[in-house]
Amino acid sequence: MSLKNFFKELSESENTNITMTDKQICIISAAIEIFSEKGYSATTTSEIAKKAGVGEGTIFRHYKTKLEMLLAIPNYLNKSPSSKSHMSDLTRIFESPYEKFEDFIKDVIQNRKEFILKNTPLIKVLVQEVPLHPELRDTMSESVLFPNMEKLIQAIDRFKEKGQIINIPSETIVHLLLTSMMGYFFTIFIASFHFNVDYDKEPDYLAQYILHGLSITDNKIELSREAAL
Amino acid sequence: MSLKNFFKELSESENTNITMTDKQICIISAAIEIFSEKGYSATTTSEIAKKAGVGEGTIFRHYKTKLEMLLAIPNYLNKSPSSKSHMSDLTRIFESPYEKFEDFIKDVIQNRKEFILKNTPLIKVLVQEVPLHPELRDTMSESVLFPNMEKLIQAIDRFKEKGQIINIPSETIVHLLLTSMMGYFFTIFIASFHFNVDYDKEPDYLAQYILHGLSITDNKIELSREAAL
DNA sequence: TCTCTGAGTGAGTGTTCACTCACATAAGCA
DNA sequence: TGCTTATGTGAGTGAACACTCACTCAGAGA
Structure with missing residues (x-):
């Protein structure tokens, strides 16, 4: 699964201070996958947990809220x-x-x-959600289109x-x-x-x-x- | 409010067999307005009712489900x-x-x-929701972009x-x-x-x-x- | 006048949601 | 070994959700 590889690479890279457990990698890649299919709002946390193969509580150990997961995506993209x-x-x-x-x-x-x-699925989520979450807009133009x-x-x-x-x-x-x-x-x-x-x-x-x-x-x-x- | 005028015009037109009560006009234009701001999925029916100034039950008298409201939009657009x-x-x-x-x-x-x-708000909703509801895709290319x-x-x-x-x-x-x-x-x-x-x-x-x-x-x-x- | 119809209503309903928490296990360190 | 911290868990929780339903009421027809 290429999304998991993306985050594995990201976690193991020496230039970024991002370290992620295996579970965390499963969570964020599952989230991005479902977000890109159904949209952020229609995606449930239990669904993410199921796809990631973790307990639902584990999600909230790493991300305080569901929204925090969405807003973390640009950060991952920038640091990969x-x-x-x-x-x-x-x-x-x-x-x-x-x-x-x-x-x-x-x-x-x-x-x-x-x-x-x-980075198709990641970017797809960003493009899809950018009209609804203006916080994402700057990242879009700054890192995806024309940095x-x-x-x-x-x-x-x-x-x-x-x-x-x-x-x-x-x-x-x-x-x-x-x-x-x-x-x-x-x-x-x-x-x-x-x-x-x-x-x-x-x-x-x-x-x-x-x-x-x-x-x-x-x-x-x-x-x-x-x-x- | 221009969206209300859009539907008034639509309702009063002789060429279309669409007749709408005042309340119905309020409902669909309120829905489109909120859909375009927050997205379909994040919009609640009680919110629509409040903005339209009607009881929540009234919405379901005209549209069996919330999804039916969304899917009705292309139809209105085509017949205007x-x-x-x-x-x-x-x-x-x-x-x-x-x-x-x-x-x-x-x-x-x-x-x-x-x-x-x-037809900006109407089209905005369609563009926003087309990745999540493939049913809307054909309408987009057929009636909005290049009929x-x-x-x-x-x-x-x-x-x-x-x-x-x-x-x-x-x-x-x-x-x-x-x-x-x-x-x-x-x-x-x-x-x-x-x-x-x-x-x-x-x-x-x-x-x-x-x-x-x-x-x-x-x-x-x-x-x-x-x-x- | 009475009756019928359809628009309008909002409290109520069962379900699902994001999120919590007490607890379990693993890891790091003396 | 024992102590501390980090990670993982799923049953549980209150809030919010889409949708229902018994009801009101205005207007039309006789």
Whole structure:
């Protein structure tokens, strides 16, 4: 079971001061699994205990309340070794002096795609619960989507200066990037919409699409009337 | 209160056979309001009754169970006059022989944007609950995002034949469009991410972005290695 | 006027919930 | 070995839940 491995890795890592007993690993991975299937609110603690193979009291020995379990998830995500390595890779991408925007955006997408695939159930819970628990919102944008936002904006500014991407506000570009990736992620992983498409190729079409979307082309497009006022 | 007006309009419309008493209107609009704030599962029927200003028993006179209230929402959305008019407008857009893809995509976005703004709380509930209640999924893609999908694909095929948009599978293009719009909608309306951007201009940037993203440009982009296999 | 019907009601009901607690066992240490 | 602390447990608990039901009442029809 990969979720258990995730927490085993997390517990055994030397860089984090998180130590967990076997039971505790069972509890949190069972919780995440059921949360992602039924939602936080509809999940009962007895159900978690049963799936984890522990007594119900054991849950409350480690987490004072059920809510505390949910709010602990971002913390685990942030401290996991795989997350940390993806994050530092991403920072390196943001800081590197890429020649072409194309290479930059492909590396960013590849990085986020790998990260999301490695932590799907965890992230699914976060995405699902973020509208109902605003406390989770900051973690979402800071650690799942674009950690190190300022560096990203600086990178985008550099590409704008080079004349490689369209001259609209950098915050807007970040929003469009985030929008595309969120939407892509939401439709496939969260809402499970089914499209008759090749899901292996799809992320590369996405890259191509974003790349086109922000590149400067010959056919200039006027903004519609209402945007002008 | 606009939600109450929505249902009053719905009830008084001649084309729908939906008749609702004042109390019933209060109940369903209170329910949708609380569902959108706290989520379906965390909302109690007594809370709905209190907000609607009715006795708790009255709720169960109109809806056998709490779940029935949730599942009734798509039905109301589909039968509302404003929804019907937006939907027939959209079908007309799909069928019209647009010269330029640019005009086409702008009209599509404008149509969906107006529809979403007119029905925000209702749609918010649907988006929020769709991962947990697969029954809602079909309604989402059929009535909220892209009703009349086949006609949309035919329209896209026409633009591809004219050489106005890139030659990737039409289903993929639909997915990218849906992805952009879903993501855009999710970040702003559902998850309430805050960006330091001009939200009036934002939809037009989105249009521009999508337009660019699908247009054929001089700088051809190679798909990355892994997509090729 | 009387009767019938359907909307409206809120105290009541059985169940389930998150959480507690007294106790059991294991682990660490002198 | 004995003492202390950490971990594990499941029966138990009060609160809260979705839902019921016996009842009221207003309005329509005769």
